[in-house]
Amino acid sequence: INPDSASFLRVYYAGHVYRQCRHYDQAIEMYEQAPSTRSWKQEYQAQAYLEKGDYTNAIRLGKLAALAQGGDPIIVNAKYDALEYAFKEGGARRYWERELEFELSRNDERHLMRMAVTYARLNRSDEALSYLTRAIKETPGEFGLKINTNPSFDSLRTDRRFAAFLNELWRKK
Known part of the structure; x- marks a missing residue:
């Protein structure tokens, strides 16, 4: 090297x-x-x-x-x-709304986690959790890199469904 x-x-x-x-x-x-x-x-x-x-x-x-x-x-x-x-014009919320508009048309390996991040930033827990559920199955590498450290998921950390999701994830190991 x-x-x-x-x-x-x-x-x-x-x-x-x-x-x-x-x-x-x-x-x-x-x-x-x-x-x-x-x-x-x-x-x-x-x-x-x-x-x-x-x-x-x-x-x-x-x-x-x-x-x-x-x-x-x-x-x-x-x-x-x-x-x-x-x-x-609209601060962070409008930024994420606009980011969502762009992300909807994409479909690469990081797409599912970016969708989860964006929905979490918009405090749309149901959609964020739906994309996380898909990401763990379809792109586990991207999921594993981001689930515990990405601050975008802070809005979900107090959601009992997110806690159950993480508990189930780690129970399988």
Whole structure:
């Protein structure tokens, strides 16, 4: 392993650990140390800013990440401009409503968890739990990475159905 690879792994994993512990500023600092050639750098910074509640920086870096990963500039700019406008006009709730509109048309491996996250952010527990139920069956890797650490699910943590869901999940192991 060359030093650049080791350095990359250190930054990558340290950033994730900080994010999972909700130390967002430290996570952002770790991701900032990654070489600018890493396409995930801005994506993970954007996620950390979003989890921190800094929508302005999350939108800015999310747009840069999508463009760096080869997204169509017209589509990427339209999406992130719409999210920025939604946030400026209606705050976090309107941002998530608009995010839901975009997510409904997607269908990749992370789709089910993003739907659960979005519905949880909108305090729509029934829909969030429905998508979590699908995610555990259809995309268990994505589910396992996010269920216990993603702050989007904080709105569900006091819901007895969510607690029962987690209890059942861990009972099966």
